[in-house]
Amino acid sequence: MNAVFSIGSMAIRRNAPRFGAIDRLAPHSRLAGPMPWVIAIMIALTVIAAGAGLALRNLGTNAGAEIAGGLTVQILEGAPAARERQAQAAVAHLRTRQDVAEVIRVPEKDLEALLEPWLGRQMLTGDAAIPVPALIDVRLQGPVTERRLEELRASLKALVPSARIDAQAGWLGPVFDALASLQWLALGLVALLAAASAAAVWLAARSALGGNRETIEIIHLLGATDRQIARLFERSIAFDAAIGGLAGLLLGAGALWLLGSQFARLGSGMVTGGALGPADWALLVAIPVAGVVLATLTARLTVVGALRRML
Amino acid sequence: MTGEGGHIVQFDNVGLRYGTDREVLSDVSFTLFPGSFYFLTGASGAGKTSLLRLLYLAQRPSRGVIRMFGTDVITVPRARLPAFRRRIGVVFQDFRLVPHLSAFDNVALPLRVSGVPEGEIRKPVADMLTWVGLDQRADARPATLSGGEQQRVAIARAVIARPEILVADEPTGNVDPEMAVKLLRLFEALNRLGTTVVVATHDVHLLRKVSDSLIMRLDRGRLSDPTGALRYPPRPEVAAR
Numbered sequence: 001m002n003a004v005f006s007i008g009s010m011a012i013r014r015n016a017p018r019f020g021a022i023d024r025l026a027p028h029s030r031l032a033g034p035m036p037w038v039i040a041i042m043i044a045l046t047v048i049a050a051g052a053g054l055a056l057r058n059l060g061t062n063a064g065a066e067i068a069g070g071l072t073v074q075i076l077e078g079a080p081a082a083r084e085r086q087a088q089a090a091v092a093h094l095r096t097r098q099d100v101a102e103v104i105r106v107p108e109k110d111l112e113a114l115l116e117p118w119l120g121r122q123m124l125t126g127d128a129a130i131p132v133p134a135l136i137d138v139r140l141q142g143p144v145t146e147r148r149l150e151e152l153r154a155s156l157k158a159l160v161p162s163a164r165i166d167a168q169a170g171w172l173g174p175v176f177d178a179l180a181s182l183q184w185l186a187l188g189l190v191a192l193l194a195a196a197s198a199a200a201v202w203l204a205a206r207s208a209l210g211g212n213r214e215t216i217e218i219i220h221l222l223g224a225t226d227r228q229i230a231r232l233f234e235r236s237i238a239f240d241a242a243i244g245g246l247a248g249l250l251l252g253a254g255a256l257w258l259l260g261s262q263f264a265r266l267g268s269g270m271v272t273g274g275a276l277g278p279a280d281w282a283l284l285v286a287i288p289v290a291g292v293v294l295a296t297l298t299a300r301l302t303v304v305g306a307l308r309r310m311l
Numbered sequence: 312m313t314g315e316g317g318h319i320v321q322f323d324n325v326g327l328r329y330g331t332d333r334e335v336l337s338d339v340s341f342t343l344f345p346g347s348f349y350f351l352t353g354a355s356g357a358g359k360t361s362l363l364r365l366l367y368l369a370q371r372p373s374r375g376v377i378r379m380f381g382t383d384v385i386t387v388p389r390a391r392l393p394a395f396r397r398r399i400g401v402v403f404q405d406f407r408l409v410p411h412l413s414a415f416d417n418v419a420l421p422l423r424v425s426g427v428p429e430g431e432i433r434k435p436v437a438d439m440l441t442w443v444g445l446d447q448r449a450d451a452r453p454a455t456l457s458g459g460e461q462q463r464v465a466i467a468r469a470v471i472a473r474p475e476i477l478v479a480d481e482p483t484g485n486v487d488p489e490m491a492v493k494l495l496r497l498f499e500a501l502n503r504l505g506t507t508v509v510v511a512t513h514d515v516h517l518l519r520k521v522s523d524s525l526i527m528r529l530d531r532g533r534l535s536d537p538t539g540a541l542r543y544p545p546r547p548e549v550a551a552r
Binding site for chain 2: 112116215218219220221222223224228308311
C-alpha cells in the first residue's frame with residue numbers, strides 16, 4: 001500500500017506553474033478545420049494590400065524626389081526665328097543663375113517625335129506646320145517654392161516675353177493626391193483584414209471552447225488556472241495561424257511579384273519607382289508573424305473571457 | 312492550514328438553489344475535521360451531489376458561509392480558487408474522464424496541472440494504476456474501458472496527488488463488491504495519511520465497512536447528524552483524530 005503513496009515525497013506545487021506538461025493535454029485537431037485556410041486567405045489579402053500601399057508610397061516618394069526641383073519653360077512664340085532666338089536667350093540667362101542646377105533644351109526632333117503620332121508629319125513640317133513651343137527642362141538647386149517661381153518668372157519675362165514657366169510638381173499634384181488616397185485605402189484594408197482575422201479567430205476559439213467544454217470543466221475542477229487552460233487553445237490556434245500565415249505570405253508575395261514583373265515590362269520610369277525594396281519585403285514577411293501574435297492574443301482573450309463565467 | 316477550531320471545512324447556514332426553483336440545500340451547517348472519514352448518505356435527490364459540488368468548489372452557495380482551509384471561499388478572489396481545488400481530490404459520479412487521453416494520462420492529469428515534472432510522474436502513476444488493477448490498461452482510452460474500469464481510473468486520478476480532502480460521489484457504484492472493498496481500503500489508507508475523506512453513497516452496507524467513520528445524512532436538502540459528526544465543538548474522540 002505504501003508504494004501507492006510514494007508520491008508523498010514528491011513536491012506538488014500548489015501554485016500553478018507558468019509552463020508545464022498540461023500543454024500536451026489539448027485536444028488538437030490541427031489543420032482539420034477551416035481556420036488555417038481562413039487565415040491563409042486573410043494574410044494573402046493583407047500582404048497584397050500592404051504591398052500595394054508600399055509600392056504606391058515608393059512611387060510617390062521617387063516621383064516626388066525626381067520632380068521636386070523641376071521646372072518647364074515654354075517659349076510660346078509663333079514665329080520660328082523669334083522662338084529660336086528667345087529660347088537661346090532663355091537658356092543663356094538660366095545658365096547664368098546660381099540657383100539653377102541644370103538646363104536642358106528639349107530637342108525639336110524629340111518634340112516632333114512625340115507629337116507626330118497625334119498630329120501627323122504634314123502638320124509639323126513645311127510652311128503649313130503648326131507652331132510648337134520650344135521646351136526647356138530646368139532643375140533648380142533645392143525644391144521649387146512659389147516665391148522662387150515668381151522671382152524666376154519676373155527675371156525671365158524681361159528678356160523673353162513669351163516665356164511661360166510651370167513647376168513640374170504642380171502638374172502632378174492631383175496624381176500625388178490620388179496616390180496618397182490609395183495609400184490610405186490600402187492602410188484601411190489592412191486594418192479591416194486584421195479585424196476580420198481577429199473575428200474569425202474569436203469564432204474559432206468559441207467553437208473550440210464549445211466542443212471541448214467537458215474537458216475544460218474537468219481540468220478546471222482539477223485546479224487548472226484560466227491561464228493554463230487558455231494556453232491549450234493558444235498553442236493550437238498559433239499553430240494554425242503559423243501554417244495559414246506562411247501559406248498566405250507565399251500566395252500574397254507571389255501575386256505581388258507577378259504584378260511587379262508585369263508593371264516592370266511597361267518600361268515606364270514612374271512605375272519602376274514603385275518597386276518594393278528589401279525593407280518593404282521584410283515588412284511584408286512580418287505580416288504573418290503579426291497575424292500569429294494577433295490570433296494568439298485573440299484566442300487568449302476569448303478563452304479567458306469565457307472561463308471567467310465559470311466559478 | 313485549518314480553521315480556528317481545527318476544522319478543515321465549515322459550512323454555516325448554507326443554502327443552494329438553482330435559478331428560481333426551491334432550495335436544494337437549506338440551512339446546512341457542519342464542520343469537517345482533518346483526518347476524519349465521513350459518509351454522506353441520503354435518498355436520491357436528497358442533495359448529496361449538490362453538497363459535494365459546494366465542497367469541491369464547482370458551485371457557490373446562494374447563501375451562507377463556507378470556510379475551507381481557514382479561508383472564506385465565498386469571498387476569496389476567483390483567481391485563488393485553483394490553488395484550493397488542487398488540495399481537493401474528486402471522484403465524480405459520472406467519472407468525467409478526459410476522452411482523448413489514455414488511462415495513464417487521465418491519472419497523471421492532477422500532477423501535470425500542479426506542475427510536477429514529467430520525470431516524477433511516471434512511477435507514482437504506474438504504481439497507482441497497478442494498485443487499482445489497471446496496469447495492463449494504462450494506454451487504453453476511456454471509451455474502451457468498462458464502467459468499473461473507468462471508475463477505478465477516476466478514483467486513481469482523485470487520489471494521485473494526495474489531496475487534503477477527498478470527495479467521492481458514489482465511488483463504488485459500478486464496481487464489484489470485492490473491488491468496492493479494495494477501493495474503500497485505498498480511501499482508508501489515504502485517510503490514515505491525514506486526508507479528510509467524504510464519500511457520498513446510498514449503499515448502507517458500505518457504511519459498516521469503515522470503522523470510525525462518521526455519518527452525515529441529507530433529507531430533502533436538510534442535514535441530520537446521526538453520529539454527532541457535525542457537532543461543534545467536536546466530541547473529544549472526533550477532535551482527537
